[in-house]
Amino acid sequence: MKQLTPLLALMLAVTPGCDRGSRASQEVNPFADTGGSAKGDLGPPEGDPITAELTHAPAVPAPITRKRPAHVVVDMEVRELELPLGDGVTYTAWTFGGTVPGEFIRVRQGDTVEFRLKNHPDSKLPHNIDLHAATGPGGGAVSSFTSPGYQTTFTFKALNRGLYVYHCATAPVGMHIANGMYGLILVEPPEGMPRVDREYYVMQSEFYTKGVYREKGLQTFDQDKAIDERPTYVVFNGREGALTGPNALKAKVGETVRLYFGNGGPNLISSFHVIGEIFDKVYSEGGSRYQENVQTTLVPAGGAVMVEFRVEVPGDYHLVDHSIFRTFHKGALGSLEVEGPENPAIFLGDQAATEHRPTK
Numbered sequence: 001m002k003q004l005t006p007l008l009a010l011m012l013a014v015t016p017g018c019d020r021g022s023r024a025s026q027e028v029n030p031f032a033d034t035g036g037s038a039k040g041d042l043g044p045p046e047g048d049p050i051t052a053e054l055t056h057a058p059a060v061p062a063p064i065t066r067k068r069p070a071h072v073v074v075d076m077e078v079r080e081l082e083l084p085l086g087d088g089v090t091y092t093a094w095t096f097g098g099t100v101p102g103e104f105i106r107v108r109q110g111d112t113v114e115f116r117l118k119n120h121p122d123s124k125l126p127h128n129i130d131l132h133a134a135t136g137p138g139g140g141a142v143s144s145f146t147s148p149g150y151q152t153t154f155t156f157k158a159l160n161r162g163l164y165v166y167h168c169a170t171a172p173v174g175m176h177i178a179n180g181m182y183g184l185i186l187v188e189p190p191e192g193m194p195r196v197d198r199e200y201y202v203m204q205s206e207f208y209t210k211g212v213y214r215e216k217g218l219q220t221f222d223q224d225k226a227i228d229e230r231p232t233y234v235v236f237n238g239r240e241g242a243l244t245g246p247n248a249l250k251a252k253v254g255e256t257v258r259l260y261f262g263n264g265g266p267n268l269i270s271s272f273h274v275i276g277e278i279f280d281k282v283y284s285e286g287g288s289r290y291q292e293n294v295q296t297t298l299v300p301a302g303g304a305v306m307v308e309f310r311v312e313v314p315g316d317y318h319l320v321d322h323s324i325f326r327t328f329h330k331g332a333l334g335s336l337e338v339e340g341p342e343n344p345a346i347f348l349g350d351q352a353a354t355e356h357r358p359t360k
């Protein structure tokens with residue numbers, strides 16, 4: 001028993017529920033209890049209402065530096081638009097904010113969010129929004145049912161910190177999601193997310209088209225393929241090529257990168273991986289705990305994750321779904337271009353090839 005004492009002391013030091021000490025100790029203890037929704041109401045909003053900055057992928061709104069809860073207004077417009085799905089391929093997408101995925105929303109835990117959903121007069125159908133970050137019936141879906149040419153408003157308090165998916169929940173729900181109606185909302189902890197050098201917004205999803213993969217022209221939704229979960233495309237940020245070539249993400253050697261990664265589905269689980277990198281931190285399922293030193297992380301349909309890694313070596317790093325046929329045959333490929341000086345102590349490439357002669 002004697003030899004267990006130091007180990008026991010260590011375990012007690014990091015056991016959930018044992019940290020009832022100062023705020024400083026909570027900040028350094030990744031196992032500290034954040035209290036969930038019961039501790040998420042930080043009081044009434046203070047100051048004048050703020051209009052939320054919304055961004056299109058891969059951009060992320062600026063970190064929140066406020067120290068008090070606020071009344072935050074989100075203005076989002078649904079548009080039904082013909083958008084590129086690949087080279088010479090288009091699809092009539094139903095969008096939050098004119099793009100797939102929808103605009104990124106960033107609020108602070110305890111904020112009161114006034115959500116104004118507008119449906120453009122040119123839309124053919126009503127739409128609504130279910131925010132996984134909202135506590136209340138349907139995540140706001142019933143309250144936000146909006147016909148073309150109208151606007152609805154509902155309000156919720158963001159009680160739980162984390163990264164959450166939002167999506168349309170108008171029947172037929174699967175079709176509305178399959179047509180592009182999803183995005184991410186980040187609820188920052190009161191002290192803010194730890195600072196990193198680069199933040200990007202990436203969302204995986206599937207498209208089910210009548211035509212085969214890369215068949216040119218305007219493609220339409222294939223209900224049978226969707227029910228059978230046989231997507232024609234699996235893509236990052238709404239289309240093949242959204243994150244490759246001139247659209248690649250950028251970073252410099254020595255920087256820390258955080259990806260806010262969501263999976264809109266509507267069907268598949270993502271095995272998200274960055275070739276040539278290891279995730280230093282993974283906030284699994286978009287929650288407040290992080291795992292360290294992870295190669296590939298599972299992201300469920302309707303789920304999200306935050307991953308962080310420091311880049312030490314220049315080059316191209318590919319974002320993939322490691323269910324790898326999706327990458328090479330359905331479009332699930334992105335790129336992070338890292339610039340900077342070579343780092344041969346960490347990685348030495350381009351070494352001369354020599355002949356190999358087996359001895360037996």
Ligand SMILES: [Cu+2]
Nearest residue numbers: 127168170176
């Ligand atoms: Cu919809």
